[in-house]
Amino acid sequence: MALLIKKSCINCDMCEPECPNQAISMEDEIYQIDPARCTECVGHYDEPTCMKVCPIDNTIIHDPEHRETNEELWDKFVLLHHADKL
Ligand code: SF4
Ligand code: SF4
Numbered sequence: 001m002a003l004l005i006k007k008s009c010i011n012c013d014m015c016e017p018e019c020p021n022q023a024i025s026m027e028d029e030i031y032q033i034d035p036a037r038c039t040e041c042v043g044h045y046d047e048p049t050c051m052k053v054c055p056i057d058n059t060i061i062h063d064p065e066h067r068e069t070n071e072e073l074w075d076k077f078v079l080l081h082h083a084d085k086l
Helices: 049-053 070-085
Strands: 003-005 024-026 031-033 060-062
Touching: 003 031
Parallel strands: none
Antiparallel strands: 003 060, 024 031
16 A cells, blocks of 8 residues: 655655655645555565655554555556556
């Protein structure tokens, strides 16, 4: 499933440049994750890199509104990065 940034975000700017899918962007007050671009880092890393770099515990969480299987996350990765080869 895609990830979600909670209001406890302190806008430290750590996660945005680390996302391999350009899924993180600054919105009105805090950073947000675009569920259409978040693959949980499948295809790039073994674990979500934004969660790893975030200094505030439990600020980046799994979004219960965007549940996806591992296969669906892989499909999203392929569409984002290799659509020209499909
Ligand atoms: S889990 Fe990975 S793809 Fe999703 S927002 Fe975080 S860094 Fe980006
Ligand atoms: S790393 Fe965490 S605290 Fe920093 S901008 Fe990203 S979500 Fe917010």
